[in-house]
Amino acid sequence: MATADTTKVVEADDAVSAPVRALQIGRDYGIGGFFFLLLLIFSLASPTFLSGPNLLGILTAASVVSLFALAEALVVIAGAIDLSVVPIAALVGVIVALSLNAGIPVWLAVLIGLGVGFLCGLLNASVIEFMNMSSLIATLATLTTLTGVVLLITNGKPIFGVTALAPLGQGRTLGVQNPILVMIATYALVGIVMSQTKFGNRLLAVGGNAEAARRAGVRRRFYVFAPFVACGVISAGAGIVVLGRLGSAQPTFANSILFDAITAVALAGVLLSGGRGSILKVLLGSLIVATIANGLVLLRVSSFWTYVTTGLLLAVAVWADGAVSRAIERTSLSTEHRKEAARA
Amino acid sequence: MLEARELSKSYGAVKALDTVSFRAVGGEVIAIVGDNGAGKSTLLKVLSGAITHDTGQLRVGGELVDFRSPHDAEQVGIEAVYQDLALVNTLDVGSNIFLGREIPRKGMAGRIGLIDRRAMRREGREALRDLLGVEFPTMRRTVEMLSGGQRQAVAIVRSASRLEQRGRGVILLDEPTAALGVAQRQRVGMLIKRLASKGHLVVIVSHDLPTVFELASRIFVMRLGRLVTELHANDSDLSTLVGLITGAIEPTDITKVVADDDATASSDINRSSRGTK
Amino acid sequence: MDRDKKRRAALAVISGTVLVSVLTGCANSGGTTSVNKGTIGFITLNQTQEIFISQTKAAQQWADKNSYKLLVGDPNNDPLTQANIIDGWIDSKQVDALLIGPVDEKALLPSLDKANTAKIPTIVSSGLDKPQNDHQGVLVVDWNLFGRNAGEALAGCINERFGGTAKIVILDGPELPGDIVTGRINGELQKIKELSPKSTVVAQQNGQGKRLPSLDIMAALLLANPDITAVTGTNDDSMIGVANAFKAAGKDPSKMCIVGLDATEEGLALVKSGEFYATVDLQPIQQILDGLKLLNDMKAGSVAADARRIVVDTKIVKATS
Numbered sequence A: 001m002a003t004a005d006t007t008k009v010v011e012a013d014d015a016v017s018a019p020v021r022a023l024q025i026g027r028d029y030g031i032g033g034f035f036f037l038l039l040l041i042f043s044l045a046s047p048t049f050l051s052g053p054n055l056l057g058i059l060t061a062a063s064v065v066s067l068f069a070l071a072e073a074l075v076v077i078a079g080a081i082d083l084s085v086v087p088i089a090a091l092v093g094v095i096v097a098l099s100l101n102a103g104i105p106v107w108l109a110v111l112i113g114l115g116v117g118f119l120c121g122l123l124n125a126s127v128i129e130f131m132n133m134s135s136l137i138a139t140l141a142t143l144t145t146l147t148g149v150v151l152l153i154t155n156g157k158p159i160f161g162v163t164a165l166a167p168l169g170q171g172r173t174l175g176v177q178n179p180i181l182v183m184i185a186t187y188a189l190v191g192i193v194m195s196q197t198k199f200g201n202r203l204l205a206v207g208g209n210a211e212a213a214r215r216a217g218v219r220r221r222f223y224v225f226a227p228f229v230a231c232g233v234i235s236a237g238a239g240i241v242v243l244g245r246l247g248s249a250q251p252t253f254a255n256s257i258l259f260d261a262i263t264a265v266a267l268a269g270v271l272l273s274g275g276r277g278s279i280l281k282v283l284l285g286s287l288i289v290a291t292i293a294n295g296l297v298l299l300r301v302s303s304f305w306t307y308v309t310t311g312l313l314l315a316v317a318v319w320a321d322g323a324v325s326r327a328i329e330r331t332s333l334s335t336e337h338r339k340e341a342a343r344a
Numbered sequence B: 001m002l003e004a005r006e007l008s009k010s011y012g013a014v015k016a017l018d019t020v021s022f023r024a025v026g027g028e029v030i031a032i033v034g035d036n037g038a039g040k041s042t043l044l045k046v047l048s049g050a051i052t053h054d055t056g057q058l059r060v061g062g063e064l065v066d067f068r069s070p071h072d073a074e075q076v077g078i079e080a081v082y083q084d085l086a087l088v089n090t091l092d093v094g095s096n097i098f099l100g101r102e103i104p105r106k107g108m109a110g111r112i113g114l115i116d117r118r119a120m121r122r123e124g125r126e127a128l129r130d131l132l133g134v135e136f137p138t139m140r141r142t143v144e145m146l147s148g149g150q151r152q153a154v155a156i157v158r159s160a161s162r163l164e165q166r167g168r169g170v171i172l173l174d175e176p177t178a179a180l181g182v183a184q185r186q187r188v189g190m191l192i193k194r195l196a197s198k199g200h201l202v203v204i205v206s207h208d209l210p211t212v213f214e215l216a217s218r219i220f221v222m223r224l225g226r227l228v229t230e231l232h233a234n235d236s237d238l239s240t241l242v243g244l245i246t247g248a249i250e251p252t253d254i255t256k257v258v259a260d261d262d263a264t265a266s267s268d269i270n271r272s273s274r275g276t277k
Numbered sequence C: 001m002d003r004d005k006k007r008r009a010a011l012a013v014i015s016g017t018v019l020v021s022v023l024t025g026c027a028n029s030g031g032t033t034s035v036n037k038g039t040i041g042f043i044t045l046n047q048t049q050e051i052f053i054s055q056t057k058a059a060q061q062w063a064d065k066n067s068y069k070l071l072v073g074d075p076n077n078d079p080l081t082q083a084n085i086i087d088g089w090i091d092s093k094q095v096d097a098l099l100i101g102p103v104d105e106k107a108l109l110p111s112l113d114k115a116n117t118a119k120i121p122t123i124v125s126s127g128l129d130k131p132q133n134d135h136q137g138v139l140v141v142d143w144n145l146f147g148r149n150a151g152e153a154l155a156g157c158i159n160e161r162f163g164g165t166a167k168i169v170i171l172d173g174p175e176l177p178g179d180i181v182t183g184r185i186n187g188e189l190q191k192i193k194e195l196s197p198k199s200t201v202v203a204q205q206n207g208q209g210k211r212l213p214s215l216d217i218m219a220a221l222l223l224a225n226p227d228i229t230a231v232t233g234t235n236d237d238s239m240i241g242v243a244n245a246f247k248a249a250g251k252d253p254s255k256m257c258i259v260g261l262d263a264t265e266e267g268l269a270l271v272k273s274g275e276f277y278a279t280v281d282l283q284p285i286q287q288i289l290d291g292l293k294l295l296n297d298m299k300a301g302s303v304a305a306d307a308r309r310i311v312v313d314t315k316i317v318k319a320t321s
């Protein structure tokens, strides 16, 4: 969504040659096409796959990963990376669970949780900005520290019997699981912010070329902090959804979750160099990851194949994205030259 | 309205700016010339707040200013087109032109931060056409896909259109025509004249000396970070300027030229420039 | 600018050092006593899972009471890291005794030889069947037996609730070397075949030993095979995800057959509430305390070989038991 305007070439465009346009369409809609191909293959292979309940099940499973992916995407668009999204969620889950067990009302506990996510993001950004550290190192430190803090708080034991958030995690509205609605609402909000607002435009600018944005009068520092803080809050949201789904808060999550989230971001073509990113594609990337996991379970393929497939897919997607981008550049440059030659 | 006093800036051992002082007023076009590495871009970046100087003072409209960022300089009406253009490659043309002062949507939507991309594309397209006579078939292309000249046009239009929205300001242009075609060069010249006639101060850095003579009223020559001399365009000539830039002519020969606006003195310099060759 | 950067870097280093020293200071202050009988190097698979954290805590308490210092290592499930930590302890003479829960006992053999050469009394908890030398004691944990217990409980439940026929799911993983996970799974499969021959295992998937992936996998499986009624696998944690999946599918877990392993606090609570049919207890704390006592005896003087072999008791915990 965010670059729907910047990369999509919808209008008839005489300046862009046909092959370039074809390549651009490939880059912009390829992921959607791939998703439908995946749906087609699995629905042919498994009769259950295309059923309503299973599709809702995929969306429910995707809800958590997609929130992590969204949080990560904002930071990656800004040209950084955040390795600490999962422990932030774990910390928030634990704190919210303890708050609820202490009798704090649900709305306040959720607010506290989101506030903790906010502070974690603020911490990450502060370390990066004021200590001049790379985001990779800074958030790696946060990852380790927060994991330790959560274990200290919980002694490694899950906090269970938390029923207050069951409506959020396990309830349905009009037949749709509530985590799906949380996912859709969050994506809609962030998608609009990124594609339609001043904030989104400037965040993309700082991610694409921080110095150029600064010279255009953008307050760079604000846009260093904002994505990390947003990332912290959305990760906190993911932690709260998990708490709702499970009725318990785990001090540590499965290792695969960060990998899945980053895979989704990469599938979306949100380059690690920053400045580019479509929120809609991040959602598609998350759905692809969740769909592969679901489809292979239904086909009773050994779970090792999930790793193999997701890994290969990631490599191919990133390679294809790069290759297509380079091809676009080459082709459009050569048309440019041809035109110039014609003019001379 | 723009006054620099003893500005200095070092990069390690390199003195990129060495006690540079000058004054200029609105309505003027001044040029800064000098060999590669003379410190021209550094001076412009200090004036635009992109970098901070080590020592010295800067005044705008008589007020002492201390720029921490280009944002600060923009507040007092200083716009700049940088040598490296400083565009965001990943954004489209409209977003680049309006970056930092996006057009809000009308009504409530605008107040909560929603922007009008269509208006940004339309107005950007119009500005490109009106200011430089450049037609962009699509404003949706990202800047990375533009040719060098197109990129330069975008950078110039961005700063110029911002300036036009102010009563009085300063525009700093670092090699604004390096990548442009002949027609566009002329348009930039016209643009510069128009901006000056409206009372803005225009500062250009260029290696294109004939154009410098055509546009600027005063020409500053920089060498190794120092502003070695200042010429009036209408009583100097190309070969003098070349001599000063290369060091074939020493500035001490000319200081008196600037002091007394004397045609004979300038022909002295011509002689001495021939003499040193 | 430049100087500013350096100052910031210095600040970062200083604050980092302060933080580390504060943290280590806190960690050390726990174990100081007047007489010191020596240092025990204590290392299990990781320090992030409930079971190991509680073992470490019990070991720390025992050490404090018995005037030992405890040095805790965290290999984070990596066999090589574990070997490196142990070698480091021995080489730098930091430890007078060792209690090891191997990630992969085969990767540890050189380190165990090294301990023997240095005459350091060593307890190996699980993986070895009998002491390999005079300075070694073993806690024999039979992971396969552990799994057989779970399989037996599951078969019992299937007989009790479904007349001996059920569609079964096994959630395995995480991928650890050695026998810890595979032993459990193989034991389960063996007993299921033996005691519930009419049942079929319809799926075996990787729940990573964690509740969230297990929940998602189980939810998908229940859609494809709504008649799945019995599940077991690696541990309690993954079975908690399974119980949630049954609930999400509108089924009452206490009418199904879910058997956990490890007897965690939460697992035991679920057995009590009926959501789990059973969990299998490896008595992790008692096991460690027995090992430490043996270590203490071995330090005091030689202990006969058969006394250096302790077989860890496993038991099935059901709501009724």
Ligand SMILES: Nc1ncnc2c1ncn2[C@@H]1O[C@H](COP(=O)(O)OP(=O)(O)OP(=O)(O)O)[C@@H](O)[C@H]1O
Pocket (backbone or CB within 6 Å): B011, B014, B015, B016, B034, B035, B036, B037, B038, B039, B040, B041, B042, B043, B083
């Ligand atoms: N960021 C920097 N770091 C270190 N040295 C720099 C930096 N920027 C400029 N310099 C040095 O400062 C001096 C002046 O550079 P500047 O870019 O101002 O020259 P210039 O007159 O604009 O040259 P050109 O005509 O090539 O654009 C040069 O010696 C250059 O190497």
Ligand SMILES: [Mg+2]
Pocket (backbone or CB within 6 Å): B040, B041, B042, B083, B174
């Ligand atoms: Mg320059």
